[in-house]
Structure formats: structure tokens, C-alpha cells
Amino acid sequence: MQIIKVNTPEDGGNEGVRIISNALKNNRLNCLGLATGSTPITLYQAIIAQHINMQHVVSVNLDEYVGLSAKHPQSYHQFMQKKLFDKVNFKANYLPNGDATVIADEIKRYNDIIAKNPIDIQILGIGENGHIGFNEPGTSFDSKTHLVDLTANTIKANARFFENIADVPTQAITMGIQQIMAAKQIIMLAYGTKKAQAIANMIKGPIVENMPASILQNHKNVIVIADGAALSLL
Numbered sequence: 001m002q003i004i005k006v007n008t009p010e011d012g013g014n015e016g017v018r019i020i021s022n023a024l025k026n027n028r029l030n031c032l033g034l035a036t037g038s039t040p041i042t043l044y045q046a047i048i049a050q051h052i053n054m055q056h057v058v059s060v061n062l063d064e065y066v067g068l069s070a071k072h073p074q075s076y077h078q079f080m081q082k083k084l085f086d087k088v089n090f091k092a093n094y095l096p097n098g099d100a101t102v103i104a105d106e107i108k109r110y111n112d113i114i115a116k117n118p119i120d121i122q123i124l125g126i127g128e129n130g131h132i133g134f135n136e137p138g139t140s141f142d143s144k145t146h147l148v149d150l151t152a153n154t155i156k157a158n159a160r161f162f163e164n165i166a167d168v169p170t171q172a173i174t175m176g177i178q179q180i181m182a183a184k185q186i187i188m189l190a191y192g193t194k195k196a197q198a199i200a201n202m203i204k205g206p207i208v209e210n211m212p213a214s215i216l217q218n219h220k221n222v223i224v225i226a227d228g229a230a231l232s233l234l
């Protein structure tokens with residue numbers, strides 16, 4: 001894993017754009033895997049500020065809550081719309097449909113989308129428990145798109161976006177670990193001391209399903225963009 005230490009999340013966003021722009025210039029970016037949450041916001045701001053042309057790029061997102069429609073203010077559809085898609089036109093944007101009537105059909109649809117659009121660069125954040133996407137500890141490294149029960153920790157961490165913790169959905173549809181690992185390049189972003197333990201386990205801990213991000217040690221092209229606080233336990 002290559003580690004790029006940055007001073008601020010804004011610098012991290014600019015570093016991410018530098019890598020994305022290089023791939024675009026070399027015609028190596030047809031499909032960009034995207035994440036939600038606080039961490040990638042500065043990357044999306046930098047993509048917007050630097051007017052990166054994404055019109056030939058398809059995006060696929062990692063996950064979506066079950067039970068929230070694409071119009072729900074806390075849905076990941078809305079998050080992506082507000083943080084990026086309103087300002088930057090892509091060739092197409094794909095996210096799981098958390099509001100699907102038959103989840104099994106939606107999982108198949110999403111697996112087909114990922115199969116048809118091999119991911120060139122996948123953007124990741126990391127959960128304090130080491131989750132990537134919504135692949136919680138214990139998820140099989142062989143997993144594809146699947147339905148997950150969110151852990152109490154993740155629900156608590158995500159409650160900050162909702163009025164009330166009881167409003168946080170308890171399930172999500174997430175891209176699987178096998179599909180994340182199939183991306184040609186992975187950019188892991190992490191800022192702040194809250195992420196330090198997970199980042200240390202990811203980089204130098206044992207590769208175990210109880211620490212989902214540890215599988216990234218087996219990937220040939222991972223770039224970790226992180227600040228000193230997130231790297232402090234290495």
C-alpha cells in the first residue's frame with residue numbers, strides 16, 4: 001500500500017483529484033466507484049472546483065440504506081446528488097435502490113451493473129470498526145452485492161445525519177468485498193484520530209474477516225490518503 005500523508009482533508013481531496021485526473025488523461029478511467037459519508041466530501045469539492053470532466057465516466061456507488069427512497073433527504077442517492085451529481089455530469093450514475101420491492105432482484109440488478117462496468121478506481125472511507133462499504137466485521141471476503149444488518153456501532157455513528165437514532169435504517173444494500181477488491185485501483189481516504197485504530201489494523205494487522213479493510217493488504221494498487229491523526233497508530 002502506498003501512503004500519502006496530508007495535512008488536511010482539503011489537501012487529501014486535491015491528492016485524490018490528482019490521481020483521478022491522471023487516470024482520465026491516460027484513458028484509464030471509465031468507471032469510478034464512489035462512497036458517501038463525511039470523508040469523501042473534500043474529494044467531491046475538489047472535483048467540482050477543478051472542473052474535472054466526467055462526461056465519459058460511469059459511477060457506481062458502494063451502498064444505500066434499505067427503506068429509503070431515492071428522494072429521501074438522508075438517502076445516499078440524495079447525498080450524492082447534493083455533494084457531486086448536481087454539479088458534475090457523469091455518463092451514468094448507479095446506486096443500489098434501497099426502496100426496491102424485491103431486494104433479491106435489486107441485488108441481481110446491481111451485480112449485473114458492476115459486472116458490466118468494471119471499476120477502474122474505487123474511492124473508500126473506513127468505518128471505526130474497519131468496515132468498507134457496509135461490509136461489517138465478519139462479512140465474507142468472497143461477498144458480492146448483499147443485504148446487511150447494520151451493527152449498533154454503525155447505526156450510532158450514522159445517527160448524526162438523522163434527527164433521531166430511531167430514524168436510522170437498520171439495513172443496507174452494499175457492494176461486496178470481492179467486487180471492491182476487483183477494482184483496478186483503490187483510494188482509501190481517512191482523517192482524524194477516530195480512524196487511527198482501523199487504519200493501523202488495515203495496514204499492519206492480520207488479514208481477517210473480522211477486520212474487513214485488512215483484505216486491502218492483498219490488493220496490488222491501494223493508495224491511502226490520510227492525515228497524521230489517522231496514521232498516528234502505525
Ligand code: F6R
Pocket residue numbers: 034035036037038039040062063124125126127131132133134
Ligand atoms: C459509505 C460507506 C462507509 C463509509 C464509512 C466511513 O458509502 O461505504 O463505509 O465510508 O462508514 O464513514 P465516514 O466517512 O462518514 O466516517
